[in-house]
Amino acid sequence: MHYDFELPFKVRDYECDLQGIVNNANYQHYTEHTRHEFLLSRGVSFAALHEQGTDAVVARIQMQFKTPLRSGDSFVSRLALRKEGIRYVFQQDIYRQPDERLVLRSTVEAVCLVNGRLSDCPELDALLGCEAQQEV
Amino acid sequence: MHYDFELPFKVRDYECDLQGIVNNANYQHYTEHTRHEFLLSRGVSFAALHEQGTDAVVARIQMQFKTPLRSGDSFVSRLALRKEGIRYVFQQDIYRQPDERLVLRSTVEAVCLVNGRLSDCPELDALLGCEAQQEV
Amino acid sequence: MHYDFELPFKVRDYECDLQGIVNNANYQHYTEHTRHEFLLSRGVSFAALHEQGTDAVVARIQMQFKTPLRSGDSFVSRLALRKEGIRYVFQQDIYRQPDERLVLRSTVEAVCLVNGRLSDCPELDALLGCEAQQEV
């Protein structure tokens, strides 16, 4: 698997729940933060986009939880982006460190709303270096 | 669609992010709380289960975000449970109130770990009223 | 103690951390939600205020944690408001139910920013029914 971006993290204890493992909702936080840092690495600010009237919104998420993260764990969140029609499809996987054990395998599909309307964003695509491919 | 349980909610402003809509991760919070309240309605406490060495853990989630919730919105979170092999499959959908507009359609698959090992839990199934069906 | 408003809550399991008790940061969530529902009960929407350029921001918080809340606990969050100069001083206390045991005693001081500048808001004060008193 080839990824376009990765970000290191460490579990924060408040992210763990009464089972002593990271609460599942936090994996969405990790993957969202990874996407936004990926955007920044390409010169795109999620907050600035919003102020300009362009909102990237998530339409669909699939997550498979493979190994729970615990207090003290370090991990890396990796991302690969492809474009399918007007959808941005992010493959987002998390690996525990240093043993590279797979923690989460997920797919996040986002679309752009410009002033509230579903829209193609060719300038954004150019920055992100993703070319639309024909949907099968 | 027939549901087994429902729980009313109201958006809390801290759940909204800088886009002015509920941050996606909170939908996992809503659906988790709904599952745990459903368990309680059947006499099963998630926390007590944990203390007894039985952990229900989520293996897989699929979510489709249909309409964003906003500050001030009320909504109902509905749940239907079926058993597939050893997996508990929760259909969990959220509807804005009072207009019943679909907000989220999701499927959450959980399994039971007893003292850390994947296990069938017939006593739990009896309480939840779910019978295992043959997987197709 | 006389309170101006109260709101019932139930602990959600995702709010508990690995100590098996509600993580302290959630008490700020509870008290914020209580303030915003209090505002709504007086016809004031926090989100609408923000869109009109008026932001109520918290300047200072004091919290005393008396009894931890746990999975399954119900509680009531109570609020009393007084005005001191340009500061809105909220006494916000939380009581476990049904035994009325004190969980949290807190004071939250907020001020209004109008278009980013510290400001008095007489219209807001009229709605909230709070009269400025001389600071000692």
Place this chain on the structure above:
Amino acid sequence: MHYDFELPFKVRDYECDLQGIVNNANYQHYTEHTRHEFLLSRGVSFAALHEQGTDAVVARIQMQFKTPLRSGDSFVSRLALRKEGIRYVFQQDIYRQPDERLVLRSTVEAVCLVNGRLSDCPELDALLGCEAQQEV
């Protein structure tokens, strides 16, 4: 001001609320994570302590919010520890980077519960290098 420990952070967009600034409750998350990383730097694991029957619990927090953090901001969270009687008093301040502007000034008081009872922990004090001083 002399600090004993510091930790760099970056705002994550999901921590911002509909006002476009970091929601106040997250400052408790930042300061908690800083305390736990400080403990780790001294060889003390909060999670391991809990499993051994010793829980450090927060009794009192005071926070002054000086400058709001926003999407994209980096900051440093600094901590100084002193012992007052059986209380651990953490001075915890947050400074925006790189301009060192003060964001938060806070004091967090914690105590130790050993198997649920308020207790002195001389071994912990030795690791943390804090000597109890007479209370005034």
